[in-house]
Amino acid sequence: KAGQPPDLAAIVTGITNGSMNELAKAITYIESNSPVHYSYGQELLQSLLKRTGRAIRIGITGVPGAGKSTFIESFGLMLCEQGHRVAVLAIDPSSSVSGGSILGDKTRMEQLSRHSNAFIRPSPSGGTLGGVHRKTRETMLLCEAAGYDVILIETVGVGQSEFIVRGMVDFFMLIALTGAGDDLQGMKKGIMELADAVVVNKADGENKLPAEKTKKDYDQFLHMLKPSTKGWQSKAFTCSALKNDGIDDIWNVIKTFQSLTEASGVMAERRRSQAKDWVHTLISEQMNQYFYRHPYVKKHLADWENKAMDGAVTSAKAAEKLFEEVFKHTK
Amino acid sequence: KAGQPPDLAAIVTGITNGSMNELAKAITYIESNSPVHYSYGQELLQSLLKRTGRAIRIGITGVPGAGKSTFIESFGLMLCEQGHRVAVLAIDPSSSVSGGSILGDKTRMEQLSRHSNAFIRPSPSGGTLGGVHRKTRETMLLCEAAGYDVILIETVGVGQSEFIVRGMVDFFMLIALTGAGDDLQGMKKGIMELADAVVVNKADGENKLPAEKTKKDYDQFLHMLKPSTKGWQSKAFTCSALKNDGIDDIWNVIKTFQSLTEASGVMAERRRSQAKDWVHTLISEQMNQYFYRHPYVKKHLADWENKAMDGAVTSAKAAEKLFEEVFKHTK
Incomplete structure (x- = not known):
């Protein structure tokens, strides 16, 4: 064949x-x-x-160990039991380099992966990082066409990954670790401004009180920021994915978000501008690929970078030389 | 001639x-x-x-009305009196569009502009935004060659301007308005993470106490963030540029910053990586210019964007068509 x-x-x-x-x-x-x-x-x-376009698209991020998998397992199972069809896609920036993946292992969500209403797809591996993002975005659309009405896109906080996931989804949530207020220190640049909700997971047993404290710290922090979504005040919540506690509340928050943003037109407007931004992102990626794969650039980029860093030539001179070599036939 | x-x-x-x-x-x-x-x-x-490279490069940002001009006037005069040679450059993103400029008017800093140790240059106007940044960066280098040992680069918080100024300078400060904690709300995404210091200006008269309160709020906020510069805890300060109060403290902070980062190698490393990043920024700008000025793109970009937004074609299809039209002769 x-x-x-x-x-x-x-x-x-x-x-x-x-x-x-x-x-x-x-x-x-x-x-x-x-x-x-x-x-x-x-x-x-x-x-x-x-x-396509009929699902609610939810982005989920958080540091390794925050309990993203456990959360998705509980959250996804609850939705599947309610009759929803749930697709879980992972974006793992490391997979574009190593070909391996620290996310997307089906065994992480054992029960969910066996449910007939669930579809779990690990991060595409290999290729460029831009390729990984394109593939996930397009896979999301295919899942919608196949009738999945809840899309969960999971990513770890590496590089620009959250920003790109924010650019694909309607609702973006951060799964956070319980702890003292100091936990917020060292938080990744700009990530909080992307979140429509922060979910403090593992709020069970003797961790319950500290989790409540962390939730309050996040609430205070979120209150000082511009909202990620127009007309929506981002808030923090606690839950225990392990004990299945508070998971339904988070789905209610997302449903409220969905009706509000659908009614206000913010959802439709965001999706239109996401589609437009995506055109420009893809063009930019194609140009970068074209440039950085050019034989002259492969051979001489490091030389020119070093000359600029050493102050032997201006950065403008280095850029110009490289650009001219690649595009000399196009002028 | x-x-x-x-x-x-x-x-x-x-x-x-x-x-x-x-x-x-x-x-x-x-x-x-x-x-x-x-x-x-x-x-x-x-x-x-x-x-070039012998000056301390200081970026200054803040919303209109925060008192950037008054601060630079006082701060610059103090340095000039101490024998420093001070160059003030402005980056006004609006000038690339309108040709006009909301910054850079010499009359804003009347005394400083008359001082023989000062050099004030308004924002370059016209051309692309990328052009405005390139021109400012290169003007900074010329000023250093001319013996100016303190460079102040002023910008308003519009678009990506602060991120680009952060990429040119050693020390980046935010001039903030006095007020209640709620003033922090609506702060621009990511800006706080760039700052090596926040200066609450206009801390005089009956504004002095509220300014102290604001300073504390900023300190608390900064404490939760990753430092903008490795090994440096960003802090908030109060001053009154009008009354010349606290201005010298801020210069002491900058001098401490300078000795620390010079000793640790963080300053040299940052400058090297700034020079390298600048090569890539310029290449990317040149590619964008080449692409977006192409006759086919000028004529058909909006059509393809609309098709992608309306869901008539995939974003990938739109990007591909545009890319192929522009680069078909280069393959």
Whole structure:
């Protein structure tokens, strides 16, 4: 069957009928680094585009050990039991470098992964970081076309990853560790401003009181910031994913957020501007790839950087030389 | 004399001898949008590069009305009286659009502008925003070559301006308004994480106590954040630029910062990485210019954006089409 093009129309029909197999096949194309598979993936996505956009898109971040997996397991199971269809996608920035992944291991969410209403996809690995983000965004759209109505995008706080996830989702939450107020110190630049909610997890047993204290610290902090979403005051909550305590409250918060932002038009406006920003992000990534993969740049970039750092040439001179070598034929 | 190339060697000599006239001439070239003048400017800068880097570079930001001008007037005069040579440069993002400038008016700093040790340059206007930043950065280097040992770069909190100024300077300070703790609300995303110091101005008369309260609020906030500079705990201070009160304390803080970061190597490391980042920023700006000025993009960008926003095509498709039209001859 090699060389035989796949029956894309059949895959489209399969996905719209909710076939997990066809969905997985389409995602394989979206995630493939082969140009032919890429074009299959894009064609499928284009055919399904009108069926996308009906899910609530939720971004979840937090440092390793904050309990993201446990939270998603409890939260996802609760939603599946209520009849929702839940897709969990992971973005692991480390996977673009190492090919390995510190997220996305199905065994992390054992019960959820066995539920027929759940679909769990680990982070795409290999390729550029921009590629990893593109693949996750497009996989989200495929999942929506397949009828998943809650999308959870999980990421660890590495590099620009949260900013990119914020640019894909409607609601963004930070899972935080319990502790004294000092825990907030060393928090990553700008992350709090992205959050529509902070969830202090592991609020059980003798950790319950300190968790309440942490929640208050976060509330005070959030109150000083511009809201991440227009017309929405971001707040902190406690829960125990392990004890299944407070999980339903968080879903109620998200539902309130959804009705408010749908009514105000903020949700639709955000999605439109996300689609527009995405065009520019992809263009910028393509230009960067084109530039940084150019043989002259590969060979001479470090030299020019060093010359600029040593003060031997101006930064402008270094930039100009590199740019001219790459684009000299385009002028 | 038109067409006659300028005597660049004479300008270089003039600048190294501290001639204000020759410095102004060189800055005119740096700021010019004509390719010939641009190349004169670059040549001058290249010749002077070894004489740059000896000043302490200080970035100053704050909302309009926070008293940036009054602060710079008092602070600059004090330094000039101590024998320092002070260059004040402004970056006004609005000037790239309107050609006008809400900063950089010499009459704002009347006494300082008349002092023989001071040099005040308003924001370059016109051209792209990236151009405005490049011009300011290169003007800073020219000022250093001319013997100015304190550089103050002033900007208003618009767009990405503070992030770019942070990327040019050693020490970055935020001038803040006095008021209740609620004043911190609505603060711009990420700005606090950039600051090495917050200066609550106008701490005089009946404003003195509320200013102290605000200072404490900022201190508490800063304590929760990662430091902007490795090994330096950012703190808040009060001063009254009008009454000349507390201004010398802030200079002492900056001097302490300077000796600490010079001793630890953090200053040198930051400057090297700033020079490197600057190469990449300039390349990225040049690519963007090349792309967004392309006739096809000018004509069709809005169409493709709208198609992506309306869900008629995927964002990837829109990006691909635009990219291919621009770079089809380069493949």
